[in-house]
Amino acid sequence: MNRFLGNKGAIALFTLPTLLLFTVIVFWPILQVFYRSMYEWDGLTVGQFIGLDNFARMFGDRLFYTSLYNGLIFAAVLAVLQIGIGTILALTIAGTAVKGKKFLRISYFIPVVLSVTVVCQLWLAMYNGEYGLINKIFEVLGLSYRQDWLSDGKTAIYAIAIVNAWQYMGYHFALLLASARSIPEQYLEAARIDGAERWKAHWKVTIPLMAETYKFCFVLAITGGLNAFANMYIMTSGGPGTETYTLTYMMYRSAFRVGEYGYGSASAAFLVIECLIVTFAINKLIARERIVY
């Protein structure tokens, strides 16, 4: 094995096909986005180089700030709900005392494999202002808290974020469960002998040892939130008005509805940088050193 890994030629040979694909499909388009963000271009004719004008225009555009703000809210909701609830569920299932573990494990994961469209349609029916399940529940409970969830600019973005959080919570749950299971039993036992009760032991021992998985989960949840698109596209089409726009949606609007590919590329470029900064920050802040048991 060592001899094989020492053979640089072989490594190059085997990574080359993937690297080539990655470059063509991912890296080259990203470079194109940055390049095209400096053009006034309609996607069909030859563009005109305008330097950083698109960015200047973007920073003065109210839609940009709405989109940026919504992306941050979306990311925050995903991070809190997916990772928070995912952790509680994972640690509960990882414990030995729970009955029907296999059933629970599978049912938490089911939404992940469903299509986004199916999930969105399901929640559209639940959020419906007239006959939706959620409003009915408030009605049954005797609370006058009926809402027009998706048509109210203030609640819509949260309502949509919750749908995404619900769907992919199972994914984070699965990652966290696998991570919790891989921690050797003796650490928890030692904590219990020292007198820590179960959740305290988890708080002090299990969770810190899962830091590397958390790092991965946070990167996924936050970047996923920042570039959210499908949920709002299906559920509100960015509406009411532009209230549920994200940067990805803004890119879609600029490029495909208005035909300003250059301006759309500018918001995409900003999004790429934003995601890179977040990923970098998470890597700096969480699990700086490799954890070895």
Place this chain on the structure above:
Amino acid sequence: MKKALALGMTGLMLSTALAACGSGNKENQASESAPASQPASQAAGSASAGAPAEKTKLRVYAQYSDDDTKGYYDYAVKELAKEMPNVELELEIQAQDDGQKLKTYAATGNLPDIFNTGLDQINVFRKSNNILQLDEYVDKFGFKDKMQPSTLNTLYTDDQHVYAFPYAGNEFMLIFYNKELFQQNGLEVPKTFDDLKKAVDTFKGKGITPMSIFAKEKWPDVGFYDMFATRYNTGGISALDKGTAKITDPGYKEAAQNIIDLVKAGLLAKGSTNMNYDQAAALFHEGKAAMFINGQWEIEASTKALGDKAGYMYYPASDAATYEKNKFAFSGGGTPGGFAVSANTKNKDLAAEVASLLALKYAEFKYTEKGSPIVSTKVDKPVVKAFDPMMETLAKDIPNITSTTAFAWGLSNAKFKAAIEDASQNLLSGSSYTADQFIEDVAAGLK
């Protein structure tokens, strides 16, 4: 041994990955071509009887997604097979995607020979030289003589050239209403916004939704705003598009404020900005909503559901005098659009001939089978499905119409179109969106 194992594993992984890619592609191709091949083969089937073996294949990009649009296309293909048996059409189904698919085709040099298109796309393709100028064919086929004189605005663009053979004619936005519900509640047909507000209050008190609109699609929202805007400036949104009016003119803000006030009073059903056509129309058709916003093509469906209880009203205005004065200043109207021909098609003459024939046949189908006289071209075939009474009424109103504007899809400035679509939907959301914000957002689109 280890080395061999590692090599073997890597090889296996690579081959499965590639296999997965390969099969995925195949499936995609199959699902893409399946719907396209069906009507084309129908066309071939009906035409092959007496046709010579040599046939020219043309790709057509047209709507074919529901019974309504399928009816048009199938009729046109059947007729085409009779008149031009030497042509075989290969259908590409038009996507509801703001023209993305068509633009991608254009960008990759893969534009279908004939495509159904609207004004904003014509403008884009005109600049990028993707669309064929059809002036010579209009003369050659005598298409202008086949047009109704009142619909020539749908043939010529602002540079006085022809880029598409039109069929739709000048269509209108209408406020449909349920006469019975108004009578039962002792309400007159509203002439002013105050009357409308009174109707809203009365209906709300009775648990009836005053008005339904499928505001998830954004063009009805723009049309609804335009109905109000035309009470102040008969040019409405069209005047903004053409630059003959400014969004800062007081009427545009007042129109926005009128809508905000009415929505706050409870004009619309909850969740209107998330309703599609089926949901909104069901409210009106089942007698749960008193009014409904749609184009005049709704006449057929509403008459079917409500019989002679359904009617349309003239748009209310700020006062009775304005109401009377602008009664026949309608919102909506025709804009250039229809079947266009790719500039890069190999068979320019043939494609142009087929495009013009398709437009004529679409109009013919609408006139004879869909109960609508609102078409661009003259039709001399006998009517199969008689016009509904409401359509008869509208047909009598049409000669009196003093002005029209445009539907959202007829706006030439794409940036303005997107801005007013988003802003008009916001007006209907009943949130804290103000008329000033509306003006600001639309102004941003006009910059």
